[in-house]
Amino acid sequence: FTITNKHIPERTEVKVTKVWDDANNAEGLRPSSIEVELLANGTATGKTVTLDESNSWIATFSDLYKYENGTEIIYTIEEIEVPAGYTSTTERQNNEFTITNTYIPKTQVTVTKVWDDENNRDGLRPDSITVELYKNGSATGETAQLNESNNWSHVFSGLLKYENDVEINYEVKETTTISGYESTTEETSTNNFTITNKHIPERTEVKVTK
DSSP states (O other): OOOOOOOOOOEEEEEEEEEEESTTTTTSOOOSEEEEEEEETTEEEEEEEEEEGGGTTEEEEEEEESEETTEEOOEEEEESSOOTTOEEEEEEETTEEEEEEEOOOEEEEEEEEEEESTTTTTSOOOSEEEEEEEETTEEEEEEEEEEGGGTTEEEEEEEEOEETTEEOOEEEEEOOOOTTOEEEEEEEETTEEEEEEEOOOOOOOOOOOO
């Protein structure tokens, strides 16, 4: 007689979801797909899945052994190549993993002061002026002093480019009131501002009688 005891090893699965935090791909840097590899007890298994729009950036490693030598296998996943410019974080809940790739677009705003006062003929030009950065029409509280030592120019750097997936509109305003001058601001190109302070030198006359 032959008595056969049969046991079908328990199986499990691992689900992985990709999340993009990149202002809805505003900069066009998001790749068309990414690859994820499955690890068992920290060792690469050689099993990979491709995530892309066609599978809604979701895939499942299925039909996996749950135990090895009576001990439950610890499965993890790893993004094979993190897209350039992005950071990658992974969160786990049981055997469901979420990989979040984050790209935070930044920009800068340049402001330059121009004096139209015949080279300070009347001696009214101040030693410095103060400008403030505005974001979507509201003052940010971030200011800068312009003077001869910085060539009357400043760069507000490291600024968020988008908010709620919409590009932020930046402006620069002069906060210093200068007696005798008229001030105009022009955005000469995207996020490059020129503030021109104009003063027409006072004139006089000399009368001579012979």
